[in-house]
Amino acid sequence: MQSFQVRTPRRNAFVEITQQVQACVASSGVEAGVAVVFVPHTTAGVTINENADPDVVHDLLLTLDRLFPQQVPGYRHAEGNSDSHIKASLMGSSCQVIVAGGGLVLGSWQGIYLCEFDGPRTRQVHVQLLPGARE
């Protein structure tokens, strides 16, 4: 397992981590298999989405804020970040990317994002490489 840290800038932000994950793949020496990316947090997640037009990330965050406001009648959790927890579960605490030829197999527009929902903070990201079946 390899790990790295990410500093997030605001309460809600998507920070691209594709390069850091690719570096983990390279240093592992795995040529074919899967890279598992995991965040050990309950108010942050991981997702894969477009990294070409930053307006996509803007609209993703806008949508999540529209549907999951911070204050909702009935919320009991005293820290006031119940919206952060639901967003984290919706994005998920991990993603996986296939590795071939020693590199991540991502589509032309795909990037891997750490999803911050209760920042700014310093977050941890763990990466585990799994070797594929021999073909």
Added chain:
Amino acid sequence: MQSFQVRTPRRNAFVEITQQVQACVASSGVEAGVAVVFVPHTTAGVTINENADPDVVHDLLLTLDRLFPQQVPGYRHAEGNSDSHIKASLMGSSCQVIVAGGGLVLGSWQGIYLCEFDGPRTRQVHVQLLPGARE
């Protein structure tokens, strides 16, 4: 593959299964890799979220019920559990946790939950261990 059963108490409930998954890891003898947790159901899911304050789970369920009520004009599925199906896809039918030193690598506040959305029922959980690449 290992399997265990979980009895769920209500229509909507998060039941923590971290200990059972850890037991699967221990009995597998895998020291480093990934544990894949999978539920073979279409109205239940799996997620990772906070297991310290039970109010977090309360608020997660409240949010899902607010956005996905059981009765919605236009629903065709005759069993009356279309909300259960969408919640299951949003949480996902599986999660993965990195294994290191023979144990699950979870954050301080993270627990693994079976998400019941059409209970009470007895649910199955499957766990498969994947060995990691040698470092």
Added chain:
Amino acid sequence: MQSFQVRTPRRNAFVEITQQVQACVASSGVEAGVAVVFVPHTTAGVTINENADPDVVHDLLLTLDRLFPQQVPGYRHAEGNSDSHIKASLMGSSCQVIVAGGGLVLGSWQGIYLCEFDGPRTRQVHVQLLPGARE
């Protein structure tokens, strides 16, 4: 890694791909482990849900359209498909299914779906088999 193509019929559609994924498992020769299914797109996803009653898929699509309309005040992304991107992240760009006895371990009602949110298009699906730990 194996790949296949899927032609989607409409802007929003779930197309079942269970048979194609099973064929990848069979041709890999892997008896026990996990099949990772990945779509290299940012306006399509993958999910596992009921494949018995087509009304379930109808109701899933209806729910996603109700919560994520195509036009929302404040959206900046010029392509007019911000709803497609958020739906893709909610379903996820990958899923994983345990393999045992050379076959997918799915529940009685589970099927694997490519989720199209900006079709009709021809989409790619990648499948990577991961061998399980020896028991």
